[in-house]
Amino acid sequence: MSAREPALGSRIAARLSGGLVQFVLVVVGLFWLMPTVGLLLSSLRAPGDIAESGWWTVFTAPAQLTWENYQGVLEDGAITGSLLSTVAITVPATVLVIVIGSLAGYAFAWLEFPGRDWWFVLVVALLAVPVQVALVPVSELFGWVGLFETTAGVVLFHVAFGLPFAVFLMRNFFAQIPKELMEAARLDGAGEVRLFTRVVLPLGGPAIASLGIFQFLWVWNDMLVALVFADSDSPPVTVALQQQVRQFGNNIDILAPGAFLSMIIPLAVFFAFQRQFVSGLMSGAVK
Amino acid sequence: MLAAAAALTLSACGGSGGDGGKDDDAPKAKGPNLKGQTVSVAAVWSGPEKDAFRKVLDAFEESTGAKVTLVPAQDPIIGFLESKVAGGGQPDVAMLPQVGAIEQAVANGWAKPLGKGAEEALTTNYSKGWADLGSVDGTPYGVYFKAANKSLVWYNTAVFENAGVEEPKTWDEFLKAAQTVFDSGVTPVSVAGADGWTLTDWFENVYLSQAGPEKYDQLAKHEIKWTDASVTKALETLADLFGNKDFLAGGQSGALQTEFPASVTQTFTGGDQPKAGMVFEGDFVSINIGQTDAEIGTDAKVFPFPAVGENSPAVVGGDAAVALKDSKGAQALLTFLAGPESAEIWAKEGGFLSPNKAVDTAAYPNDVQRDIAEALIAAGDDIRFDMSDQAPQAFGGTPGKGEWKALQDFLKNPKDVAGTQKALERAAAAAYKE
Amino acid sequence: MADGTKTGPAAAPPAPARRRRRWTPVLFLLPALVLLGALVVYPIGYSVVRSVLDKAGESFVGVDNYVTLFTDDSIRTALANNLIWVALAPTVATALGLVFAVLTERVRWGTAFKLVVFMPMAISMLASGIIFRLVYEQDPDRGVANAAWVAVHDTFNESSAFPKAHPGPKSPLEKSEGGSFTTREPARAGEPVLLPLVGVAPDKMPEDAAPAAEAKADPGKVTGTAWQDFTRGGGGTPSVVDPEELGYPGIRVEAVKDGKVVAETRAGPDGTFALPAEADGAQLRFPADNFREPYNGVDWLGPSLVTLSVISAYVWMWAGFAMVLIAAGLAGVPRELMEAARIDGANEWQVFRRITVPMLAPVLGVVLVTLMINVLKIFDLIVVIAPGSSRDDANVLAVQLYDSAFGDRDLGVASAIAVLLFLLVMPVMVTNVRRLRKEARR
Numbered sequence A: 001m002s003a004r005e006p007a008l009g010s011r012i013a014a015r016l017s018g019g020l021v022q023f024v025l026v027v028v029g030l031f032w033l034m035p036t037v038g039l040l041l042s043s044l045r046a047p048g049d050i051a052e053s054g055w056w057t058v059f060t061a062p063a064q065l066t067w068e069n070y071q072g073v074l075e076d077g078a079i080t081g082s083l084l085s086t087v088a089i090t091v092p093a094t095v096l097v098i099v100i101g102s103l104a105g106y107a108f109a110w111l112e113f114p115g116r117d118w119w120f121v122l123v124v125a126l127l128a129v130p131v132q133v134a135l136v137p138v139s140e141l142f143g144w145v146g147l148f149e150t151t152a153g154v155v156l157f158h159v160a161f162g163l164p165f166a167v168f169l170m171r172n173f174f175a176q177i178p179k180e181l182m183e184a185a186r187l188d189g190a191g192e193v194r195l196f197t198r199v200v201l202p203l204g205g206p207a208i209a210s211l212g213i214f215q216f217l218w219v220w221n222d223m224l225v226a227l228v229f230a231d232s233d234s235p236p237v238t239v240a241l242q243q244q245v246r247q248f249g250n251n252i253d254i255l256a257p258g259a260f261l262s263m264i265i266p267l268a269v270f271f272a273f274q275r276q277f278v279s280g281l282m283s284g285a286v287k
Numbered sequence B: 001m002l003a004a005a006a007a008l009t010l011s012a013c014g015g016s017g018g019d020g021g022k023d024d025d026a027p028k029a030k031g032p033n034l035k036g037q038t039v040s041v042a043a044v045w046s047g048p049e050k051d052a053f054r055k056v057l058d059a060f061e062e063s064t065g066a067k068v069t070l071v072p073a074q075d076p077i078i079g080f081l082e083s084k085v086a087g088g089g090q091p092d093v094a095m096l097p098q099v100g101a102i103e104q105a106v107a108n109g110w111a112k113p114l115g116k117g118a119e120e121a122l123t124t125n126y127s128k129g130w131a132d133l134g135s136v137d138g139t140p141y142g143v144y145f146k147a148a149n150k151s152l153v154w155y156n157t158a159v160f161e162n163a164g165v166e167e168p169k170t171w172d173e174f175l176k177a178a179q180t181v182f183d184s185g186v187t188p189v190s191v192a193g194a195d196g197w198t199l200t201d202w203f204e205n206v207y208l209s210q211a212g213p214e215k216y217d218q219l220a221k222h223e224i225k226w227t228d229a230s231v232t233k234a235l236e237t238l239a240d241l242f243g244n245k246d247f248l249a250g251g252q253s254g255a256l257q258t259e260f261p262a263s264v265t266q267t268f269t270g271g272d273q274p275k276a277g278m279v280f281e282g283d284f285v286s287i288n289i290g291q292t293d294a295e296i297g298t299d300a301k302v303f304p305f306p307a308v309g310e311n312s313p314a315v316v317g318g319d320a321a322v323a324l325k326d327s328k329g330a331q332a333l334l335t336f337l338a339g340p341e342s343a344e345i346w347a348k349e350g351g352f353l354s355p356n357k358a359v360d361t362a363a364y365p366n367d368v369q370r371d372i373a374e375a376l377i378a379a380g381d382d383i384r385f386d387m388s389d390q391a392p393q394a395f396g397g398t399p400g401k402g403e404w405k406a407l408q409d410f411l412k413n414p415k416d417v418a419g420t421q422k423a424l425e426r427a428a429a430a431a432y433k434e
Numbered sequence C: 001m002a003d004g005t006k007t008g009p010a011a012a013p014p015a016p017a018r019r020r021r022r023w024t025p026v027l028f029l030l031p032a033l034v035l036l037g038a039l040v041v042y043p044i045g046y047s048v049v050r051s052v053l054d055k056a057g058e059s060f061v062g063v064d065n066y067v068t069l070f071t072d073d074s075i076r077t078a079l080a081n082n083l084i085w086v087a088l089a090p091t092v093a094t095a096l097g098l099v100f101a102v103l104t105e106r107v108r109w110g111t112a113f114k115l116v117v118f119m120p121m122a123i124s125m126l127a128s129g130i131i132f133r134l135v136y137e138q139d140p141d142r143g144v145a146n147a148a149w150v151a152v153h154d155t156f157n158e159s160s161a162f163p164k165a166h167p168g169p170k171s172p173l174e175k176s177e178g179g180s181f182t183t184r185e186p187a188r189a190g191e192p193v194l195l196p197l198v199g200v201a202p203d204k205m206p207e208d209a210a211p212a213a214e215a216k217a218d219p220g221k222v223t224g225t226a227w228q229d230f231t232r233g234g235g236g237t238p239s240v241v242d243p244e245e246l247g248y249p250g251i252r253v254e255a256v257k258d259g260k261v262v263a264e265t266r267a268g269p270d271g272t273f274a275l276p277a278e279a280d281g282a283q284l285r286f287p288a289d290n291f292r293e294p295y296n297g298v299d300w301l302g303p304s305l306v307t308l309s310v311i312s313a314y315v316w317m318w319a320g321f322a323m324v325l326i327a328a329g330l331a332g333v334p335r336e337l338m339e340a341a342r343i344d345g346a347n348e349w350q351v352f353r354r355i356t357v358p359m360l361a362p363v364l365g366v367v368l369v370t371l372m373i374n375v376l377k378i379f380d381l382i383v384v385i386a387p388g389s390s391r392d393d394a395n396v397l398a399v400q401l402y403d404s405a406f407g408d409r410d411l412g413v414a415s416a417i418a419v420l421l422f423l424l425v426m427p428v429m430v431t432n433v434r435r436l437r438k439e440a441r442r
Helices: A006-041 A045-052 A055-058 A066-077 A080-108 A116-128 A132-145 A153-175 A180-185 A192-203 A207-223 A222-228 A236-246 A254-270 A273-282 B002-014 B047-064 B077-085 B099-107 B116-125 B128-133 B157-163 B171-183 B196-220 B230-244 B251-256 B262-268 B285-289 B328-338 B339-350 B367-380 B403-412 B417-433 C015-050 C064-071 C073-104 C110-122 C125-135 C144-156 C306-331 C335-343 C348-376 C380-387 C397-407 C411-441
Strands: B038-043 B066-073 B093-096 B142-149 B151-154 B278-280 B299-306 B316-325 C173-176 C182-183 C191-195 C222-228 C253-256 C261-265 C272-275 C284-285
Touching: A006 A254, A006 C110, A006 C125, A006 C144, A045 A254, A055 C182, A066 A080, A066 C261, A080 A116, A080 A153, A080 A192, A080 A254, A080 C015, A116 A153, A116 C015, A116 C144, A116 C411, A132 A153, A132 A222, A132 C015, A132 C397, A132 C411, A153 A207, A153 A222, A153 B171, A153 B316, A180 A192, A180 B262, A180 C125, A192 A207, A192 C015, A207 A254, A207 B038, A207 B196, A207 C125, A222 C015, A236 A254, A236 C125, A254 A273, A254 C110, A273 B038, A273 C306, B002 C272, B038 B077, B038 B328, B047 B066, B047 B171, B047 B251, B047 B262, B047 B285, B047 B328, B047 B339, B077 B099, B077 C397, B093 B099, B093 B142, B093 B328, B099 B316, B116 B142, B116 B328, B116 C191, B128 B142, B128 B316, B142 B328, B142 B339, B142 B367, B151 B262, B151 B285, B157 B171, B196 B230, B196 B278, B196 B316, B196 B403, B230 B403, B230 B417, B230 C110, B251 B403, B262 B278, B262 B285, B262 C144, B285 B299, B299 B367, B316 B328, B316 B367, B339 C182, B403 C272, C015 C411, C064 C411, C073 C306, C073 C348, C110 C397, C125 C306, C125 C380, C173 C191, C173 C411, C182 C191, C191 C284, C222 C253, C222 C284, C253 C272, C261 C272, C306 C348, C335 C348, C348 C411, C397 C411
Parallel strands: B038 B066, B038 B093, C191 C222
Antiparallel strands: B093 B316, B142 B316, B151 B278, B151 B299, C173 C182, C182 C284, C222 C272, C253 C261, C253 C284
């Protein structure tokens, strides 16, 4: 009998604290959303309004909302053009890292060669190298071979710095393929190339998805690498916007819609593939 | 290449004469044929300045058939170019906003001397003072396409009328006017403390007027130290204004977060109650006024920087076009920029001042700008180039460093004159050493 | 067959195939190794060598560039800020992530919450920077952070109607302690006084302000007028109630004798006031609360707070990362253990402290270390959020490296910073290598 009462009491307490938890989470959630909502609403207000009042006035005076800024950005073409540059960098950088990373991952998982594990460890160790270390030497190097200020240069740089993680992820994934499967294929007379393309790659789907999402977001969102290496005639969107930041208040009618446009695709990718994104995180995908 | 450039010069000179010449087909500049060539130009301009410059480049494209790309650069432009030159990706032409930057570009071996055509255009159209500013050791490298008169104070006429204040002529009158404007219920002065260059301009105007041109030149070359008594005096004078929280829009801390464009717009928006009554800076302020509803000449007027010493100061700045590649397109563009048509295109857009004598002042959009432009040409060689722009970039032209930073700290704490001087001297010593 | 496969793929292939196979690994690895060698490994060596050469790269200067790291003011600020970053950002993000992960477990819509907090990870640092520049706008009318802050502040402190008001040129008033203004001479009953102030524009006067009037003499009272002694457009006479000038309605007037308030009142719409006879011979004072300026909020991006403000933006971006990893770890904590503890009478806090956190320790460690490395490379956020005037105060090594390399063009110092950054991540690399080798051996 005495055992029941505390149980009841704690259940009430749990119910109460459950309500409290819900309340706290709602408040925190709104708090977390607010900055982004602020950007979105600011992008839908005329620059004159932005200079005079906050975005929250939209709730009391929704008439001020306007597409003006977006029209301006689309007509001007500089930001939309830079979005295309971003795509032109991101897509090849993602595809290449998958291809090259899978090749190397396969070699580390299934091919025999001297010092294999050492090489693998060495490659993975490079995961922690900060990109900053490479800015100066690589700009010189790219200068010599004519890759400076080219899309190809930016792509290669991103691929190189994406490789340690790619190799790590793909090797670990491929290593889980049942040995029997590989042996069977080898006995059937499949060469390594055939084995790779017909057996291993198709099985690598989930890992490739994780890797792809990560590299995609990383390259799309990069500013520093592009700032140094990208063709300044057609910079990607991050650099194009950064140039406007110098006069923040003056250029807010470009910055707010531009920033929002630049977020749409990564956010879409993120929401569509969150599971792969999380599993990438789990395997240590953060640079 | 030379022949083509010379042809351009000839027609450029021809176009400088007449009033009706602009719509006339005959003397219209017809540049060398550069069809299929690309010329890239780097400039730090953004917003309306960029748009106006684009129009100038469009005219060049039209007359030559070349394609010109405008590369947006970051401050400091020398650093930006460094990152590009390292990879051989430098633009054909860069618009360098500092004398020091030209010297550095020459010292680094990036700059190419003016070709014959451009040099001829330069000597025909520019006074010796301006030509010298673009030369290093006697060799001409730069064409000053755009000049700035940095000794102007713009004011909101409604504020002055409501306060019953006249345009002040001296520093004391200026402070008195500020007090009266404050008494009338408006904060008198808008200072763009977030942009360090506006603070260096404040100092230079006070210093040039108070210590005189000789000292000014010495300090610019770092022949006297920043701990000199003349600097103490100038900073103390400046502290009359910066030290009075009530005189600055937003107080000192608010001023430090005010960027230049905002410093102008907040002076000319808000009807009878703008955030400030006056804003100091060059002729280019008019561009930012253009973004408000205020009309230059009626709502917004200008007076020369008040005389601290005997004379009002005349501090100027400018952007020089310098070739970084030995290309035909680069030289043709320089020649074009040294001629009057190019300048007249931007002059029409406003916010522009040309040091080019041949420019028809009718091109300026209003009397205020015409007066500023004519005063600049008339000042001849009595002008002094912006001191911070003559200094090594690390001292005079880098956000968050050197003189910019020291003067921002001074604005934060205007009592600490000695500390400011020490910081200035330390930064200068390091930067000039190299 | 199982026995036959034991020796792996190398089991006795025909001779030409074996030769081919020897080259196969090379072909598979070549693209990766070339890229990594040229763009990741070579730069490390280059930086080490370049860091002991001078600015131009011509002569050997030993450790001079490294000495510069610790003597140059900007770089020292960068080092100090990096310390703050590394100490603060990962811990706060991890702590928040832990709290969120534990709380969301008890809520049915936890996934939705997680998505909201996790979402900023998909946004670029640049866009986040722009987002937070808007949040941190100084003007409380525009920046949401200051709007909220000022709203809270103003519920406790009212601002007054006459912020910038102050005595004009020939005023009988002078500044007294705490921002109040007091008359020099004592006031007499029956002799009306004029207390001119200036500095409030007509449009900013309270709505009930009426044209100022001179107070009537009353032998039993101390009377006077408080008004805006400034005629629009100039032309008014100082210390005279000119026709267009407005009274200061509601301004508080105190009569002070020997530091004690003996009487007080408020002025009417025309600025006139009357104090009882006790005020005779007292000095008149406008207390400071008449002039309290509207609170303008916090300088989020000023020199002293800018680093903390940028760190907050970073936490906004990365708390979701910590939360998701910790939530995954939490899923692996055996429920029975918690239930058992609860049955033993442990409360929620004790369960959290004694069971959840220790069980999560490995995950927390990974999250912390990952964030620390990440924080060392922070660049975009600072460049975008910090305004020019506090850019130097927000400096960190990664930004300094860029400035040194592409601003000052001092590749020696830039390389020294690169080497320093590399050394800072070195311990993590070593641990990674150790762990991997252990796994490989297993």
